[in-house]
Amino acid sequence: MLRFTQYRDPSNASILRSTDYGRTFSKTKLPFKTGGNMPGRGMGERLAIDPNMNRVLYLGTRSGNGLYKSSDYGATWSKVTSFPNPGTWRVNPSDTSGLGGDIIGIVWVTFDSTSGTPGSRSKRIFVGVAEKGAETIYVTGDGGSTCKLIPSIKLYYTPDTHIS
Numbered sequence: 374m375l376r377f378t379q380y381r382d383p384s385n386a387s388i389l390r391s392t393d394y395g396r397t398f399s400k401t402k403l404p405f406k407t408g409g410n411m412p413g414r415g416m417g418e419r420l421a422i423d424p425n426m427n428r429v430l431y432l433g434t435r436s437g438n439g440l441y442k443s444s445d446y447g448a449t450w451s452k453v454t455s456f457p458n459p460g461t462w463r464v465n466p467s468d469t470s471g472l473g474g475d476i477i478g479i480v481w482v483t484f485d486s487t488s489g490t491p492g493s494r495s496k497r498i499f500v501g502v503a504e505k506g507a508e509t510i511y512v513t514g515d516g517g518s519t520c521k522l523i524p525s526i527k528l529y530y531t532p533d534t535h536i537s
Contacts, residue, residue, distance in 0.1 A: 407434070421498075430447050440517075
């Protein structure tokens with residue numbers, strides 16, 4: 374089993390990107406780990422591409438690292454400092470191995486394609502955060518400059534497998 378956020382694995386994550394429809398790829402190292410095979414991996418798509426401007430990408434992260442954005446097809450990334458909640462929920466807070474004790478974090482990002490037009494970025498973006506029994510969906514109407522919680526929508530995550 375891969376445990377990408379464990380302290381014993383010193384490597385951060387990388388993104389492979391292509392601008393020629395997959396004929397060639399370039400690698401961008403990220404400033405954090407991703408834990409792609411860890412709890413919460415099936416909760417949604419953490420990486421989303423703006424359907425109106427495909428050079429704009431958003432990436433939700435684990436371990437309390439927050440939301441990241443790229444405006445150059447994934448070549449460089451910056452933290453979205455306006456996003457208020459990187460998540461706090463852990464499957465098993467007493468697990469110090471990094472598997473169940475790691476923060477699940479931002480579990481999905483999706484764009485409202487009707488909030489932009491082809492060639493101009495989408496303005497409305499929804500982001501889901503793993504929080505047990507709390508409101509968990511955020512929205513921005515200005516392309517990420519400001520983010521606010523959508524009240525009264527709660528996400529309940531129950532693991533369907535035992536984590537040991």
